[in-house]
Amino acid sequence: MQRILNTLRLTAKELRAIARDVVMLVLIAYVFTVSTYMVADAISTEVDHLAVAVIDEDQSILSARLTDSIQPPLFKSPDMIAADQALQAQKDGKYILVVDFPPDMERDLKAGRSVTINIDVDATAVAHAGNGAAFMSQMLGQEITRYFSPSAVDGSQIDVVFRSFYNPNLTSKWFTSVMQLMNSITILTLILAGASLIREREHGTIEHVLVMPVRPPEIVVSKILANGLVILIAAVFSLIVVVEWLLAVPVSGSVLLFVLGTALYVIALASLGLLLATFTKNMGQYGLLVIPVIVVMILLSGGITPLESMPGFLQVAIRILSPAPHFVAFAQSVLYRGSGIGLVWPEMATMAGMAVFTFSVTLMRFRKVLSG
Incomplete structure (x- = not known):
């Protein structure tokens, strides 16, 4: 019970730190609202009034x-x-x-x-x-x-009819908006999680935490909980208000199931962000380290280009190393096709396994950093 109370107090501390960071709050609001809307509404590969x-x-x-x-x-x-x-x-x-x-x-x-x-x-x-x-x-x-042959009609002719499911008008906005939301979750989770540790080191407050009767797992869990909660709230707001309401993209599946899967993804990403932050001393170094990670995760997630178009060895490697392709497959299945947990549980289980593994590695690295 004492560990739970310590974790909750540390989580509240992290939330207050985020609330005081006006620049970060503005960034979160912009990315999950204006950026999502603008990217989905402006970027289109549809044929429309070509010269x-x-x-x-x-x-x-x-x-x-x-x-x-x-x-x-x-x-x-x-x-x-x-x-x-x-x-x-x-x-x-x-x-x-x-x-x-x-x-x-x-x-x-x-x-x-x-x-x-x-x-x-x-x-x-x-x-x-x-x-x-x-x-x-x-x-x-x-x-x-x-x-x-204006009047040529042959009853024996074959009439080929295409039926487009889940996006009958082939509207690119429906795809782009959800993919942009998923990219925003990836980017900001990594940034927020890493920044929470870098901020402690730069301000010197990590030493204050070390003298408190708390353990490393409580510190790590509190940072994941606080940053994950902020991302989840922003993502749900963006999905309902920006994607579903402003952009008129129909959401077929359960929002609650999407939140559950997103939570697993956020835990894995936040753990990875903290792990990367343990190798850096300031935000500049962290930015240089995390940007290539973000680019690779997004480009090889399957949200921009299909995984099937990638080399076979790369498909296997990215599925093993990154939770992003599993989250893309999960989100598309739930939000577009209305799939239930019976169909998406393998992707959720994979993300959960990656979250546990990344959290364990982060915790070991975090203990070494604190002891050093």
């Missing part, structure tokens, strides 16, 4: 019809340019796509000869360019088919 130019060397009814079919919202109304202007226009960044209808296109198609329509793509914006070129190619093909 298009058309080189019409055919000057036929078909080429005019194809030009008229290039319309918002996927594309801007196309500009007509000459062939010798296309290269410079794309160098100047004016157009993502330049569509070139060759001479005698309609006549060749009517005669049964093959025709090549060139689509020059500014591939510096890879996602937009690739998606835009695919949509443009599909649209032109459909329009040409309708032009030459």
Whole structure:
């Protein structure tokens, strides 16, 4: 009972220290509100009003019809340019796509000869360019088919229907908002946990704690509890107010289950943050150490690029060393697909195991630092 009381008192002390750190509070509020909203609302790989130019060397009814079919919202109304202007226009960044209808296109198609329509793509914006070129190619093909056989209906034709589950309109905002929230949890948990120990060392209050009748496990647990509680409250607020309300992203699963899984993830991260802080003496050193860790964890979490696209050895390594891919899989399953604990318990168990292991290593390292 005395250990529990000591831990609670130390937790209250940590919470008061966070409350007095105005800069940190502003950072937490900004990251979980403004930053989440801005990133989700502004960053998009959807095809939306792409700038298009058309080189019409055919000057036929078909080429005019194809030009008229290039319309918002996927594309801007196309500009007509000459062939010798296309290269410079794309160098100047004016157009993502330049569509070139060759001479005698309609006549060749009517005669049964093959025709090549060139689509020059500014591939510096890879996602937009690739998606835009695919949509443009599909649209032109459909329009040409309708032009030459407007009344052709064959009941034996196969109609392929795509059904998009969990994000029926393929809205990138639904994905980006949750991934940004998860990245914010990762970044701020590591920063807050490490800063709590660095702050004690820089202010000299760690010596005061050492003369108190408390043990290292109580100090470590109090720091994890205090910082984890702040992160959890901010994350739930961001999920409900920013993601679900402001961005109108439907949350299918249980928020309580998400909080439980996030708590396991936060414990593992906070333990890691404290472990890294034991190797540094000030915030400058800690920042240089933790930034590469954050970058690797986020980039290899599966939230930006699928794990399946990574080399096999890297997939195995990151699943063993980092809780981030397990948290990404857990959060996507719960928030998007509405999965219950029966489906996500393996990811939760893995995060719990990593939390226990990281906490144990941190505690051993913490004892050495205090004794030193």
